[in-house]
Amino acid sequence: PAAALDTLARSLPVSPAGSAVAIAQDRAREKAHFVQCGVPVAPHAVIETAAQLAAVPADLLPGILKTARMGYDGKGQVRVATPAELAGAWEQLGRVPCVLEKMLPLAHECSVIVARGRDGTVVHLPVQRNLHRDGILAVTEVYEGNLPPAQTSQALAAAKSVADGLNYVGVLCVEFFVLQEGTLVVNEIAPRPHNSGHYSQNACDVSQFELQVRCMTGLPLVQPRLHSPAIMLNLLGDLWFTGDQPVAPTPPAWDAVLALPGCHLHLYGKVEAKRGRKMGHLNITGTTPEAVRTTALQAAALLGIAPF
Template sequence: MSAGQGVILPGATLGVLGGGQLGRMFVQEAQAMGYFTAVLDADATSPAGLVSHHHIRTGYEDAQGLAEMARLCAAVTTEFENVPAASLDLLAQTLRVSPAGSAVAIAQDRAAEKAHFVRCGVPVAPHAVIESPEQLAGVSADLLPGILKTARMGYDGKGQVRVATPAELATAWQDLGRVPCVLEKMLPLAHECSVIVARGQDGCIVHLPVQRNLHRGGILAVTEVYDENLPPAQASQALEAAKSVANGLRYVGVLCVEFFVLQDGSLVVNEIAPRPHNSGHYSQDACDVSQFELQLRCMTGLPLVQPRLHSPTIMLNLLGDLWFAHGEQPVVPDWAQVLQLPGCHLRLYGKAQPKRGRKMGHLNITGATPEAVRATALKAAAILGIAPF
């Protein structure tokens, strides 16, 4: 089958590499629209595998598993940026794969990612690539204090060390195993935001509203979306930068572009995620087209329509810490009390064991006004033991 043309209609089987919560929500969206689904993930209890028609229990590079995926599916996507790009390339020889392995490979490597941003003309933080002792010795003092990040396999704050002096930088690089890294200058941040775009095979781009984000401990905690949650000029700049990044990759699929907003109001691009994103979960309840439906439309060639935000919204990330609010034994949070509040939509991911720092679900709060949504969200946070914001 050509990797290009044609619409894949309901009744076909769609595949996803990765069995986490993003895969689960994609599978549920695909099934609601009449598709069959297949998940490739080695974990027998993976959230997506548990709800899919087919669960291929192999690693991402297993030849037999990939062959079975190719036999079952008309199109395949990914829910995890660290799926080997070579596996996506292999599948693309016989079926439609989006996003392409080449785009995922860039997202997997911070050095390549930064170079792509520069090529696209979007602003990035001052940085240096460190792959050798010579490059380490040549780092400009202007980049300190900074954050040293492993070039590969970092997410949710992992693989990152703050450094203030050349000595701390050298120690941090040693502690990270002398693997390729990127040193980014620390900038005076006001807040963070992200944009989710969906780009079709024909180059058509639609987008969700710009999302204002709060991170705690390197993990997204709160996303707020409503008219003018950011100054219009700032939101417009973020959107145009995200489109430029997607077009530069000739991307097909859903792409999240994360930004730092500096205290002077300017933006720098932080990183991309070649998949739906935690900061877009509100779209399930506050938009007429969710990020997961956009993912499905991109991979099947169905028309892309511009999503509409019909309600101001706040999303609260629900980490496993909430289960341990009263001691070392996990206790299920009082969902009934939360769901007494107006406009609260609970989404749990089907993970058997809560752990501190593990994403267990999210709570979308919608309402008539940003003020009403914020008041409800703060009440829900107080019930659950989430710090106010």
């Protein structure tokens, strides 16, 4: 909780600050911050009252109604196409403060991990191309040329602006939608190391976790270098179950996966596997993007992950 961070900050250094986390935890405040920083966002409206609901412009539909707080991994979101559906969705969500975002024609999604020190120094990991399934990150691909240079430059500039505007200290993930026309809009931020940056453990000379430690302790921030193309597969608890029948969870065949070249398994030590629960991730590295993709698809087949 942001309030807990504020309390801790009275007696010791806290990174990131409670004020930054509070903005990241509230979609309405988050959107306002993006606008203030001059970065592009999807057309949207804040809905906190019945009057605001009635005043929603027709051109925001179809859209996605999202709770302003406590929404993650696709939770607290309802797609709506008409004013009646919008009203029903707001009732369904308990009439809590929400943000309605216009649905845009998306080509794909991407994200940037930036690290900002107390002196304002900012470094970044390469721009990550992401695939989400059911609102949860499934695959991250990182290699030279994974996005056009213009999109990469726009994403990096926007992420730096967001971090500077927060006077942020620590590792920050900024997530983007890439529209079919090629432009980017900022989706949301995560004030912490992020799933889409996990590949950096095995593909970069400085990982996102080391960057967080350096930010917190005041150590110098060096620009990370990508030494290998990489793909990260998110490992959900679903992989411990086969079919739809209620059966006891069975660990996947890790030995077969680890027999593949360049596969690095990271499990989180969670005692119980549950469907939709993040249990770990698999980083695949190699000499070329094509070789990494071939191995990643083999690993996905062994694990029961749909191809991409």
